[in-house]
Amino acid sequence: MEHFVTTPTRPVLTGSARAVFQRLVEQGPSTRPHIGQSLGLSRPTMSAAIAELEKPGYVEMIGAIRGPLGRSAAEYRVGQGAGYVIAVDAGSTHVRLRVSTLDRRLLTSRQLRFPVSHIAIDADVSQAVAAEVGAVIAESLPEWGPLRVLGIATPTRVVGPEGDTEASRQNVVFCAFTPPKGAAIVLENNVNCAAVAEMHYGAAQGEADFVYVQVGLKIGMGIILGERLIRGRNGAAGEIGHLSFPLAPNTNPLRGEAEHFLGTEAFLARVRADWPPQAGAAPTDTAELLKLAGTGHEKAQRCVARHAADIGAVVASCVSVVDPGLVVLGGGLGASPLLLPGVQETVNRLSYAADIRNTLLGPDATVLGIERLAIEKALLLLIGQSG
Amino acid sequence: MEHFVTTPTRPVLTGSARAVFQRLVEQGPSTRPHIGQSLGLSRPTMSAAIAELEKPGYVEMIGAIRGPLGRSAAEYRVGQGAGYVIAVDAGSTHVRLRVSTLDRRLLTSRQLRFPVSHIAIDADVSQAVAAEVGAVIAESLPEWGPLRVLGIATPTRVVGPEGDTEASRQNVVFCAFTPPKGAAIVLENNVNCAAVAEMHYGAAQGEADFVYVQVGLKIGMGIILGERLIRGRNGAAGEIGHLSFPLAPNTNPLRGEAEHFLGTEAFLARVRADWPPQAGAAPTDTAELLKLAGTGHEKAQRCVARHAADIGAVVASCVSVVDPGLVVLGGGLGASPLLLPGVQETVNRLSYAADIRNTLLGPDATVLGIERLAIEKALLLLIGQSG
């Protein structure tokens, strides 16, 4: 009688097969000799690795590439067996999805914008995510293979299973939504996701150390040091909206004041309060203000400059603490080149030299970042920890 | 005719030998079966590894340990061939040395205190370091083996070879001092060293994420995240003395004011200015002030509490940025338990919950930290990168 329960273990890959698979995931399709050369693997080893990966469908040949001379080289890419991931940017104004293979070929994408009149509450967002993810799965094609990971970017703090998940509000996305079985879940803060995306595909490509500062409705920061996302003990690293403010001798700073002062609403309130009647109608949102400033409106320009200096002061504090060397500005206001010079001037005056740049990805940053994290998770699941 | 020049390459160790050696360095002497079990190595592999390590004298047998039953097990430790390191804490008030084997057996130690009347300038420190290191080498015993690494902790910023070494002033220790040939040099900021020491041997033992805040003549911070020291692009991570201050709406913060406000001198000046005549003679240094506060002197207690709150406000900012979860207080003032409650109260009011502790190592923290870093460097040199 057999009493052993064989756990359904994944096929264990050899080291070189892992490396080849990871290479195809991260760099996209390539030929056998090219991969072998760049990984330092001999041709026999490449043969074995490819054979190993083709069996479960992790890779597939997609053609042959001819050089100027000699036999043509076989080209491979990540195959159906590797499956796909769903990346969700679950914001309070919109829900955005990217569905892709592990080597980032876009399978489909979706977007849902909440009507401005309707302020989305947590349950609305959760229901929207449920509906969108459900639709994707319903319309999924067999050739996509299995769903490996569902990644969700949320505007809340995110802590690991050992942390205080209650306090973080990170689980509100699940209040009206049961995640699909069989797929792993990756949850990450939206600003952190944007930082990850800027590192891999955006303004911080190839940089090991930088911070991404989101300037918009709220203010937040994602910290990358040594190419790794810094999350902090409570998932609160970079939550600079919670910085106490003001910080001056013999004052009593208040917790979380920075966000109130630097967020879009307070900023616009100050702009309106200070708007001279002869300067025309006061702008009702930041886009309008930026447009005015861009067309030479002096008062608007002064408002933007003042805000840039305020942002710069806070950013300088962060730069002084972690010395990232590079700051990428994103978010509704941060993406504007108009803000950049003011921030740059203030930071360089108050802190160490730091390069300051605008985002290259704009509103796509978050969904691209959570896609990246989902893919990394899927890779780990497929090739194991020791990759 | 032989034209090949054989570069004097180190003996290449097998993977298991590397692991065994590292184990003996980090955990101290141990028996063969114990090491094998904890590393998951079979007995034949252990035999091979030990044989490999005994040839160059990297390890040596020091005895046999008898269990309650069966044959006794051979005990090994790091041997002469592994050599030794010199760790120097090159401060502006003192120079402190620890000379140790790679498994931290103290071979000798030295200490030099500059007369208080004489403010040590850079050249003095450099000369003192030269003299002390020279003395150690002159008195070194053959059984110590070769000097592998000279580690120096300096109160300056420290950047890598690719950084701006001029601006960092990190090389002033070498202005009157030529380092010994054949040994590698490790240079690190003294506060960072203290942080490393607290992680491995002190108040933050076993913690992967924390910050060490040095409160004394100056204020500085060492950041450990994911068990790794965070240095920053310009080696300026944690240089919170350079935080701009004040930070409040419609003020113009000044660069580096935090240090002026929070350093010992400015603090004492404020204490003296505010000292009521009927309270007795004003304290002339912080030790005196702490003593008064400790014996119940009310005014002194209020001064300490006020300073604790000021320190706490700055620490809260750092905690909000990196969310370390734990803060270790060190340095002349920070080591005092009197400061702790005030800092704790302020931090917890202004930021996320963070555990706050006093240093367990006191003034030894820095030299223990640079010793650790020197040993890590020596280990890398001996077993190669892939350990």
Next chain:
DNA sequence: CTATCAACGTTAGGCACCTTAACTAATAAA
């Protein structure tokens, strides 16, 4: 159409580094 050449891919053989199995060695207790 065939010979030639260059690059691709596979097969054969070997080495490094680990394992398990079985043996010898040492030590306390029966």
Next chain:
DNA sequence: TTTATTAGTTAAGGTGCCTAACGTTGATAG
């Protein structure tokens, strides 16, 4: 002295890579 138990060694085998040699594919020259 025998037995049980733990320590260490020897022998044999497996995995994962390599190099060397050989077969395959495709362009080009005669």
